[in-house]
Amino acid sequence: MLDAAGQPAQGEVPEPDGPGELVTVLACGLCGSDVEKLGVAAAGTVLGHEVVAETEDGRRVALIHHLPCGECGRCLAGHESTCESFEAPTIRPGGFAERVRAGGWIDLPDGLDDTRWTAVEPLACVLRGVERVPPGRVLVVGHGFVGRLFAAVLARRGDEVFVLDSDPTRSGPAPDGPVGAAVICAQGGAEAAIAAVEPGGTVLVFADAGSIPAAPIYRRELSFVGSRSATPETMREAVGILPGLELPEPTVLPLERFAEGLELYRRREALKVVFVP
Secondary structure (H helix, E strand, O other): EOOOOOEEEEOOOOOOOOOOOEEEOOOOOOOOHHHOOOOOOOOOOHHHHHEEEOOOOOOEEEEOOOOOOOOOOOHHHHOHHHHHOOOOOOOOOOOOOOOOEEOOEEEEOOOOOOHHHHHHHHHHHHHHHHOOOOOOOOOOEEEOHHHHHHHHHHHHHHHHEEEEOOOOOOOOOOOOEEEEEEEEOOOOOOHHHHHHHHEEEEEEEOOOOOOOHHHHHHOOOEEEEEOOOHHHHHHHHHHHHHHHHHOOOOOOEEHHHHHHHHHHHOOOOOOEEEOOO
């Protein structure tokens, strides 16, 4: 939980009451959005939303992070993450805990261990984003864990995929010419994406791209689209796809070693960190 300075510290809190079912957390992945909330979110906040848990009747599940209503105009137009119902918490107090109250989940089959299944939620976010990317030659800017998910899903779709990262050891193959679309998965990736996309191309903003210049957008008639979070439908799709993707093994640590895992992530020495209670 976050202390008075907004930094992570261990603490004891009561099990949450209210709607939903109490489940036992088996593993929870660290997301870049969790790191962005450090020093910002209120004291007492419990982060973590890439959660694999066990229900009271012994089922292993991936918890749904936020639920759209599915009926409003925004949901029907495919903008579920902007639904007024979406912001309500569905994992309370948060996944970096021993037990949480869950508002929904997707059942998990056998085939992967608990820590690998934590990738269901970020993969579901990626699957929703890929729907907004035209097929063809695609550049992924930022090749951390989410960037690798995008590259894997796009390649699975049949696209020709290129990768750029600020760390040369994570880059490649680089574009050999203009691309039809680019996906920004790293902060400040707008410049590289705009430089690579051909006139009339599309840029998916999946991370804070920083300042985006207007001139090349209107002069080259580029389309910028955004995507955030997942839906129950893409969560179900992710469960079916994840076992077939080749992804790096996560770094797994007990929750009491959170500070160590956070530093590994910040120093880019671990692509993915997963904590177990």
